[in-house]
Structure formats: structure tokens, C-alpha cells
Amino acid sequence: MPAAALKGASYALAGLRRLGDRRLRAYVIGPLLLNLGVFTLAIWWAGNAFEGWMDWLVERLPGWLDWLEWLLWPVFALAVIILVFYTFTMIANIIGAPFNGLLAEKVERLERPGAELPEGRPLWREIPYAIAHEAWKWGYILPRALPLLLLFLLPGLNALAPVLWFGFGAWMIAMEYADYPMGNHGLAFRDQRRLLGERRAMVLGFGAAVTVMTLVPVLNFLSMPSAVIGATLMWSNEFSDSPEYQ
Numbered sequence: 001m002p003a004a005a006l007k008g009a010s011y012a013l014a015g016l017r018r019l020g021d022r023r024l025r026a027y028v029i030g031p032l033l034l035n036l037g038v039f040t041l042a043i044w045w046a047g048n049a050f051e052g053w054m055d056w057l058v059e060r061l062p063g064w065l066d067w068l069e070w071l072l073w074p075v076f077a078l079a080v081i082i083l084v085f086y087t088f089t090m091i092a093n094i095i096g097a098p099f100n101g102l103l104a105e106k107v108e109r110l111e112r113p114g115a116e117l118p119e120g121r122p123l124w125r126e127i128p129y130a131i132a133h134e135a136w137k138w139g140y141i142l143p144r145a146l147p148l149l150l151l152f153l154l155p156g157l158n159a160l161a162p163v164l165w166f167g168f169g170a171w172m173i174a175m176e177y178a179d180y181p182m183g184n185h186g187l188a189f190r191d192q193r194r195l196l197g198e199r200r201a202m203v204l205g206f207g208a209a210v211t212v213m214t215l216v217p218v219l220n221f222l223s224m225p226s227a228v229i230g231a232t233l234m235w236s237n238e239f240s241d242s243p244e245y246q
Contacts, residue, residue, distance in 0.1 A: 008174075008205030008234065012213065015230025019222060023110060027103040028225040034099075036221075100228045104180035107232040112240070137179065137189065141172050166211065167204065173214075174207030177231035182239075195239060206234060 019028060148168055151161040175196060182192045196203045210230070213223040 002201050002205075004199065004201035005205030005208070008202035008207075009209035011206050011230040011234040011237075012209035012227065013230075014233055015226040015228070016213070016222065018107070018229045018233075019226055021110075024103065024106060024229070027099065027106055031099040031103075032221070032225065100177075100180045100224070101184055103225060103228050104232045104235075105184050107229050108181055108184070108236055108240075111233060111236040137176065140189065144168070145172075166208070170204050170207030170211050172207070173210050173227070174203045174231070177210065177227040178203070178235060180228050181232040181235040185240075199238065202234075202238065206230065 018024065145168070148161070148165055151164065152158050175193065178196060179189070179192060182195070187195070210223060210227045213226070214220045
């Protein structure tokens with residue numbers, strides 16, 4: 001693996017290590033509790049709805065099919081676990097977007113104490129901006145993701161599809177998190193892509209490491225704040241003083 005890619009991956013690990021920094025706890029714990037609260041309410045609602053459906057079904061089943069109730073509950077529990085595992089990161093990014101910009105700002109101020117940084121937006125202004133910006137990013141991602149998904153259906157090419165999909169996902173997730181510190185400096189999304197493209201191997205290494213984190217149970221709950229911190233460290237050390245940005 002190129003040294004640049006390893007360097008990028010090291011920023012993702014550095015973000016994970018910085019989660020314990022007491023100066024960042026308020027920016028990390030708040031969004032994490034909010035996301036956990038949303039998922040807890042969703043699971044509670046789904047459990048109640050499923051229980052009601054099960055009661056309706058059991059009343060109509062013949063007695064010799066009562067065993068189905070004992071089978072369907074474990075299936076439902078497994079489905080919930082899989083759904084949370086695969087959707088937590090995506091939903092967390094949407095819910096946490098207004099807070100991630102504030103976390104990136106705090107990390108950069110700690111990392112570059114003497115630097116002049118732009119004033120951050122208050123939370124009430126950050127929320128609509130962040131939601132609109134997330135929608136803009138998905139408008140960029142989806143038209144590129146769909147053709148790659150079609151490769152899985154084409155004989156011969158489908159052997160390359162998982163590798164291409166992982167690389168594409170690593171690039172997209174790196175841009176997702178690098179957007180928070182870069183967006184704080186007023187960089188448009190197209191300018192962010194150009195700047196990140198100047199150091200593609202390093203950025204891909206960062207994105208690959210974060211992608212692996214999102215696939216590990218329990219660790220995926222921490223992947224969002226650690227990736228924001230890691231992306232901000234990468235921005236502060238590699239891009240903020242570069243001629244391309246200036």
C-alpha cells in the first residue's frame with residue numbers, strides 16, 4: 001500500500017484516539033445520544049407494531065401453527081439488528097450534520113491555536129445549511145453510484161464490481177467527512193473535490209479506513225465523530241496551508 005494511503009488511514013485512527021479528549025466530549029456525546037435516541041424510539045415503535053401484527057396473526061392461525069410465533073420473533077430481532085447495522089452510519093450523518101461542522105471547528109481551533117479561522121455559524125443557522133448541503137452531496141453521489149451497482153449484474157464485470165464499489169465508497173465517505181472542515185472555510189463542494197483530488201491516494205486511504213470502521217459492529221457507532229475529527233486533522237495538517245487552497 002502506498003505510503004500516502006497509509007498516512008490517510010492514520011488520520012482516521014488519530015480521530016478515533018481523540019474521542020477521549022475531554023474538550024471534545026460535548027460535541028461528540030450530544031449527537032451520539034441524539035442518534036441513539038432516534039434509533040431507540042424507532043426500534044420501540046417497530047417492536048410495538050410487530051407485536052400488534054403478531055397478536056392479529058396468532059388469533060387467525062390454526063392451533064397447530066402456534067410455533068410460528070416463536071420463530072417470527074427471532075427473525076424480527078435479527079432483521080432489526082441488520083437494519084441498524086447497515087443504516088446507522090447513513091442516518092447518523094444526516095442527523096449529526098449540523099453538529100459535525102461545530103465539532104470540526106472545535107478540533108481545528110485546538111489543532112491550530114494561532115491560526116485565524118472563520119467564525120462558525122450558530123446552530124440555528126447551521127441546521128438548514130447542513131441539511132441542504134447533505135442533499136447536494138447525495139445529488140452528486142447517487143448518479144455515480146447507480147452505474148456501479150449495475151456492474152454487479154453484468155457477467156465478467158461483476159468480478160470487479162466489489163473492488164470498484166469499495167474504492168468508490170472510500171472516496172465518497174472521505175469527501176463526506178472532509179466537507180465539514182472545508183465547508184467551515186467556505187469551500188464549495190466542487191472546489192473541495194478538486195483539492196482532495198490533488199492528494200487522491202492519501203484521501204482514499206483515509207476513506208478506506210473509515211469505511212472499514214463503519215463495517216465493524218459497535219465501532220460503527222463511533223465512526224462518525226472519529227471520522228469528522230480525523231478529516232479535520234487531515235485538513236489542518238495537509239490542506240489548510242497548501243498553495244491549492246490559498
